[in-house]
Amino acid sequence: MVDVAIVGGGPVGVSMSIALSTLGVTNVILERETAAYPLPRAIVMDAEIHRSMIRHGLGDELAACLSPMKAADFVDADGVRLMGIELAEIRLFGLPVVSRHYQPELEAVLRHAAQQRGAVLRLGVAVTSVAEQHDRVCIECDDGTTVEASWLVGCDGASSTVRKAIGISLEDLGFDQDWLVVDLLVPEKHDSGLPDVTRQVCDPRRPTTLVSGHGDYYRFEFQLQPDEIPAEMRSNERVWQLLSQWIAPDKAKIVRTATYRFHAVVADTFRRGRTFIAGDAAHQMPPFMGQGLNSGMRDVFNLAWKLAYVQRGWAESGLLDTYSSERIPHAYGTVAQSVETGRLIDQLAGRTSHGVSPDAGYGGSRKSLAFTSGVVIGTGPAVGEPFAAMELLPDGTLDSFTLVSHDSLPDFSTMLPIAKVRAPASTILAGEVVVVRPDGYVAAVCSTSRVADVVAELARCCRMIER
Ligand SMILES: Cc1cc2nc3c(=O)[nH]c(=O)nc-3n(C[C@H](O)[C@H](O)[C@H](O)COP(=O)(O)OP(=O)(O)OC[C@H]3O[C@@H](n4cnc5c(N)ncnc54)[C@H](O)[C@@H]3O)c2cc1C
Structure with missing residues (x-):
C-alpha cells in the first residue's frame, strides 16, 4: 500500500x-x-x-x-498611472x-x-x-x-x-465575471510597443488586463459585457478587433483564446x-x-x-x-x-x-495574511507568516523546526526535530529566537531564555508522540 x-x-x-x-x-x-x-x-x-x-x-x-516581473500598475483609459509599484529592485526571501x-x-x-x-x-x-x-x-x-x-x-x-x-x-464569495483571455506570442516583444508590466486598464467601456509574460509571451484579458456572447467574442475577427488598440496581427501570433468565468x-x-x-x-x-x-x-x-x-x-x-x-x-x-x-x-x-x-491596488499597503491558530504560538507581527529571511534556512530542514538566533542557544531535549542556525544581527535581535516550521512559516518568536518552553508547547501543538 x-x-x-x-x-x-x-x-x-x-x-x-x-x-x-x-x-x-x-x-x-x-x-x-x-x-x-x-x-x-x-x-x-x-x-x-x-x-x-x-x-x-x-x-x-x-x-x-x-x-522577474518588472512592474504592476492600474491606469485609466488614457494610460495615465493611477497607482502602481516598481518591482525590479525589490526582493523577498532573497528573490524577485x-x-x-x-x-x-x-x-x-x-x-x-x-x-x-x-x-x-x-x-x-x-x-x-x-x-x-x-x-x-x-x-x-x-x-x-x-x-x-x-x-x-x-x-x-x-x-x-x-x-x-x-x-x-x-x-x-459572490464574484463571478466573464472575461476573454488571449495569450500571444510576440517575437519582437521589446520593440512591439507593449508595456513590460502587469497592467489593469480601468477603462469604463471595458476593463482590460495586460500581462507581459515570460519570454515572448503576452496576455490580454478583456472583461465581457452583459450583452456579449462568449462564443462570438472568441472569434478571430473579434479578438483582433479588441487587440487592435495594442498590437497588429503581423506582430503577434495567438496561442490561446478562452472565455473564462472567474469564481470566488x-x-x-x-x-x-x-x-x-x-x-x-x-x-x-x-x-x-x-x-x-x-x-x-x-x-x-x-x-x-x-x-x-x-x-x-x-x-x-x-x-x-x-x-x-x-x-x-x-x-x-x-x-x-x-x-x-x-x-x-x-x-x-x-x-x-x-x-x-x-x-487593494498594486503597491497598496494591505496587511499580509497570517495564521492565528494551528502550529503557532503567540500573535507577534511575524508569527504565522513566512519567515522573512527564509533563504537562511539550511538544506535538510524540510522536516525540522529551525531555531534562528544571533546568539548561541542552550541544548535541551524535545520530541520535535530541531535544527539551529546563527543569523546576523541585521536579521535577528540579540536575545531573540525565531522558531521556523518545516514549511518556512514562523511558529513563534521568543527570548533565548524561553526557547525550551516554547518548543515544548509547539510539540504539543503538533501532537508529537513520545518515541
Ligand atoms: C482559462 C484559465 C485561465 C487561468 N488563468 C490564471 C492566471 O492568470 N493566474 C493564476 O494564478 N491562475 C489562473 N488560472 C488558474 C490556474 O490555472 C489554477 O489555479 C491551477 O492550474 C490549479 O492547479 P491545480 O493543479 O489545482 O488544478 P488543475 O491545473 O486544474 O489540475 C487538475 C488536474 O486533475 C486532473 N483530474 C481532474 N479530475 C480527475 C479525475 N477524476 N481523475 C484523475 N485526474 C483528474 C485534470 O486532468 C488536471 O490535470 C486559470 C485557469 C484557467 C482554466
Whole structure:
C-alpha cells in the first residue's frame, strides 16, 4: 500500500508529490489525461513559493524557466498611472517578488522533478470513486483498477471528483465575471510597443488586463459585457478587433483564446478523515493578484510535512486538522483580496463597485495574511507568516523546526526535530529566537531564555508522540 495517492497531475498535484517524496513519503499520482495541459493558464510564481521550490531542490530548473516581473500598475483609459509599484529592485526571501513563467514549461519541469524523486505518475487514469476504510482509502479508477493508500489528496481541479465524493461544499464569495483571455506570442516583444508590466486598464467601456509574460509571451484579458456572447467574442475577427488598440496581427501570433468565468469560492473544510483537497479543488479566485496557483502550492507545502510526521509515527493524526484550520482562513483572505482587487478595477473605471480602498491596488499597503491558530504560538507581527529571511534556512530542514538566533542557544531535549542556525544581527535581535516550521512559516518568536518552553508547547501543538 502506498502512503499517499494524489488525484490530479496538474501543477498542484505534482508539487504535492515532489514535497512528499523529498520527505520520504511514497506516493502515486493518478491523472486522467495522457499529456500535461498544453496551454498557459497561471502566469506568475511569487517569491514565497519560489523559495519553497528552491528548498525542495528545484533552484536550477526554475532559474531556466522564470523571469522577474518588472512592474504592476492600474491606469485609466488614457494610460495615465493611477497607482502602481516598481518591482525590479525589490526582493523577498532573497528573490524577485514575482516571477513569470509559461505554465506548460513549468509543469514539464515539475513532472520531471517528481519522477526523478521517485513518484509513480499514472496517466490516462480517471478516478471515479473513493471509499475510506479504517486504516486506508480505496480509490476506484475508470480502467477497473483500485489503488489503496493510507492518505488521499485530491488535487483534481475546480470540478474535483474527490471533493464531491467526500461531500465537501464550497462557500461562494459572490464574484463571478466573464472575461476573454488571449495569450500571444510576440517575437519582437521589446520593440512591439507593449508595456513590460502587469497592467489593469480601468477603462469604463471595458476593463482590460495586460500581462507581459515570460519570454515572448503576452496576455490580454478583456472583461465581457452583459450583452456579449462568449462564443462570438472568441472569434478571430473579434479578438483582433479588441487587440487592435495594442498590437497588429503581423506582430503577434495567438496561442490561446478562452472565455473564462472567474469564481470566488473556498471549501468549507480541506480534510475529511483520510482525504484532503488542495489547489483549485479547495479554492478558486479571480486572477487579478496572480494567486490561484500560488495558493494551491501553499496548500501543498503546508500539508506535506504534517503528513510526513504522521506517516512516520512522529505525530498523532490530529496534527492534520491544522491543515484546514491554517489554510482555510488564509485561502479565504486571498480570495477576498483578489475579489477586492477586481472590484477596485471596476470602481476606478467608474462602474458598479464602490467604497473599495485603494490599498487593494498594486503597491497598496494591505496587511499580509497570517495564521492565528494551528502550529503557532503567540500573535507577534511575524508569527504565522513566512519567515522573512527564509533563504537562511539550511538544506535538510524540510522536516525540522529551525531555531534562528544571533546568539548561541542552550541544548535541551524535545520530541520535535530541531535544527539551529546563527543569523546576523541585521536579521535577528540579540536575545531573540525565531522558531521556523518545516514549511518556512514562523511558529513563534521568543527570548533565548524561553526557547525550551516554547518548543515544548509547539510539540504539543503538533501532537508529537513520545518515541
Ligand atoms: C482559462 C484559465 C485561465 C487561468 N488563468 C490564471 C492566471 O492568470 N493566474 C493564476 O494564478 N491562475 C489562473 N488560472 C488558474 C490556474 O490555472 C489554477 O489555479 C491551477 O492550474 C490549479 O492547479 P491545480 O493543479 O489545482 O488544478 P488543475 O491545473 O486544474 O489540475 C487538475 C488536474 O486533475 C486532473 N483530474 C481532474 N479530475 C480527475 C479525475 N477524476 N481523475 C484523475 N485526474 C483528474 C485534470 O486532468 C488536471 O490535470 C486559470 C485557469 C484557467 C482554466
